[in-house]
Amino acid sequence: FLGRFGGRRRQLYPDKLSDAELGGPVDEMVGVPVFRVMAHHEGALLIGNTPGDPGIVRRSAPGFPGTFPAKDWCYPDSGGAEITGLASHAGRALAFTEAGTYDVTDIGHPVQLARGIGCVAPRSIGYLPDGRMIWLSRDGFYAMTARGELGPVSGEIHRLVTAGLNRGRLRRAVSTFDARSREYLCAVAPAGRDVQRLVLRFDGENWKEQDLGFDIADMCTTDDYRQLTLF
Numbered sequence: 001f002l003g004r005f006g007g008r009r010r011q012l013y014p015d016k017l018s019d020a021e022l023g024g025p026v027d028e029m030v031g032v033p034v035f036r037v038m039a040h041h042e043g044a045l046l047i048g049n050t051p052g053d054p055g056i057v058r059r060s061a062p063g064f065p066g067t068f069p070a071k072d073w074c075y076p077d078s079g080g081a082e083i084t085g086l087a088s089h090a091g092r093a094l095a096f097t098e099a100g101t102y103d104v105t106d107i108g109h110p111v112q113l114a115r116g117i118g119c120v121a122p123r124s125i126g127y128l129p130d131g132r133m134i135w136l137s138r139d140g141f142y143a144m145t146a147r148g149e150l151g152p153v154s155g156e157i158h159r160l161v162t163a164g165l166n167r168g169r170l171r172r173a174v175s176t177f178d179a180r181s182r183e184y185l186c187a188v189a190p191a192g193r194d195v196q197r198l199v200l201r202f203d204g205e206n207w208k209e210q211d212l213g214f215d216i217a218d219m220c221t222t223d224d225y226r227q228l229t230l231f
Contacts (some may be wrong), residue, residue, distance in 0.1 A: 035047040046095075057104055074108060098116050101118060131145065134202075136186060199211070
C-alpha cells in the first residue's frame with residue numbers, strides 16, 4: 001500500500017514485524033499466455049506451444065489453472081521443436097512433437113520416451129476401454145499402455161493412413177470415444193479433399209471406415225448417463 005504525505009521532509013516509517021515473523025518469499029508468476037495445446041494432470045493445467053515460443057511447456061499451480069509459476073516450464077525437445085500435443089496418462093504427464101514423445105511429469109527434467117514417434121493432431125489423443133491411450137502420428141496410430149509400453153496399432157490400415165489421407169489436414173483430425181459401441185472414433189480428411197468426412201473406428205483390435213456424409217470439424221461424447229456422441 002502506498003501512502004502520500006505532504007512536504008519534502010524525509011521520514012522513516014518502520015513496520016512492527018521482525019524478520020523472523022515474515023513468511024517465505026513469494027513465488028514469481030507469469031501472466032497466462034496464449035497457447036495452442038493443453039491437458040489436465042493431477043489438478044494442474046499443462047499448456048504448450050505459445051505463439052512466441054512453440055517449443056515450451058508450462059504447468060500451473062495445482063488447483064489454480066490460471067496461476068503459472070515462473071519456474072515451472074521446460075523445453076521437452078532440446079532443439080525447441082513445436083509442441084503438438086499434451087496428455088495425462090497413468091500418472092504421467094506427456095508432451096508430443098511431430099517426431100517425439102516425452103515424459104514431462106517432472107517439469108524441470110523432461111525425459112524422451114520415443115524418437116520418431118510423435119503426434120500430429122492434438123485432438124486425436126484418446127483412450128481405449130483397456131486403459132491404453134491412442135493418438136495419430138505422421139505414419140499411423142500408436143497406443144501406450146498404463147505401464148508405458150508404446151507401439152503401432154494401425155497396421156491393418158497402414159496404406160490408407162500413409163497414402164489415402166490428406167497429409168496437409170492431419171493436424172485437424174478430431175476424435176472421441178463412442179461409449180455405446182466401445183470404439184475410438186477419429187475423423188480425418190481423405191486424400192484429395194479438404195473436409196473431414198471419413199471416420200476411422202477402432203475397437204482395440206480391428207479398424208472400420210465410415211462416411212457419415214457430414215463435414216466434421218469436432219466431436220465429443222457427453223458425460224451424462226446418455227453418453228451421446230456429438231459432432
